[in-house]
C-alpha cells in the first residue's frame with residue numbers, strides 16, 4: 159500500500175507494496191525531479207532500479223545506516239546529494255556486529271520517524287533545485303533473511319557463516335572490547351555494496367575505525383566505489399551525535415561530554431607543538447581522571463560513573479599506537495568511555511530512554527592534521 163505524505167509517496171512494508179516497489183522502479187528514473195522514494199525489502203527489485211539508473215547514466219551515492227537517524231546521518235545524505243544524482247539509504251540493524259553479550263534488542267528502532275526525516279530531507283533537496291543536485295531514490299530495508307540467506311547470522315567469535323574479516327585492523331581499539339564488531343560491519347557492508355553497487359559510499363568520521371576498515375576493504379577486495387568520509391556532527395557543546403545518546407539522560411550526558419573535552423585537550427597539546435604520546439595523551443588523561451574522581455566523591459543520586467575503555471593515539475592508516483606523531487603524517491586521537499547505569503534516579507529527572515539503566519558506550523575521535 160502506498161500513501162501520500164505532503165505530496166511524497168512512501169510505501170508501507172506489505173507484500174503488495176513490495177511488488178509495487180519492484181514494478182515501479184523505472185518510474186523513478188524517468189522522474190528525476192520527483193521527491194518520492196521507494197522502500198525496497200529485497201535485492202532483485204533494488205537491482206532492477208540500479209540497472210535502470212546505470213543505463214540512464216545516473217550516479218548512486220550510498221549511505222548505510224542502522225536507522226535511528228539523526229542530523230549526522232542527514233549530513234551524509236546531503237553530501238551524497240552534492241555528488242550523485244541518486245541516493246540509496248539502507249536501514250538495517252545488523253545482528254552480526256552485536257556481540258553475544260551486547261543487547262541487539264535494545265538498539266533504538268524508529269522506522270516511522272526515520273522515514274519522516276528522509277521525506278523532509280528529500281523535499282529540502284528537491285527545493286534547492288541546484289543542477290545535478292541528487293535526491294533519495296531508494297530506501298533499502300532488508301530483513302535478516304535477505305541479508306543472511308543461508309545460515310542464521312552468528313555473533314559467536316567462532317560462529318559459522320560467510321564473513322569478511324579485515325585483520326589486524328579489526329582487533330584494535332573498539333575490536334578489543336567488541337571482538338565480532340568489525341567482522342559484522344565489514345560483512346554487512348560488503349553485502350550492502352554488492353546489492354547497491356554504488357559509485358560512492360558515505361561514512362561519518364565519528365566511527366573512525368570503521369572508516370579505516372571500510373577503506374581497507376574497498377582497496378583489498380578491489381571494490382569499484384569511492385569512500386567518502388564526512389566530518390562528525392556535534393551538539394553545540396561538542397558532544398558527537400550518536401543514535402545511542404537517547405539513552406544518556408541529562409546527568410550522564412553532562413558527564414559524557416568528558417570524552418570530547420579530553421580529546422580536545424590532547425589535540426590542543428599537539429597544536430601547541432607537543433609530539434610525544436606522554437604529552438598528548440597525558441593531557442587527555444588528566445581530564446578523565448579529574449572528572450572521574452569528582453564524580454566518585456558525589457552521592458549515588460548525583461553522580462554518573464564511567465570507565466575509560468581506551469584513549470588512543472594511532473597511525474591514520476594502520477591504527478598502530480604511536481609513541482611519537484610524525485608531523486608529516488599526523489595521527490588519530492580516539493577514545494571510548496563506558497557510561498555506567500545510574501545508581502539512583504532523582505524524582506523528575508530526565509534519565510533518558512530506559513530510565514538510566516542502559517549502559518552507554520561513547521566513542522569519539524579527532525584527527526591530528528599533519529603539521530605544515
Ligand code: PAF
Nearest residue numbers: 222223224252343346365
Ligand atoms: O555505522 C553504522 O551505522 C553501521 O556500522 C553500518 C555501517 C550501517 C553497518 O551496519
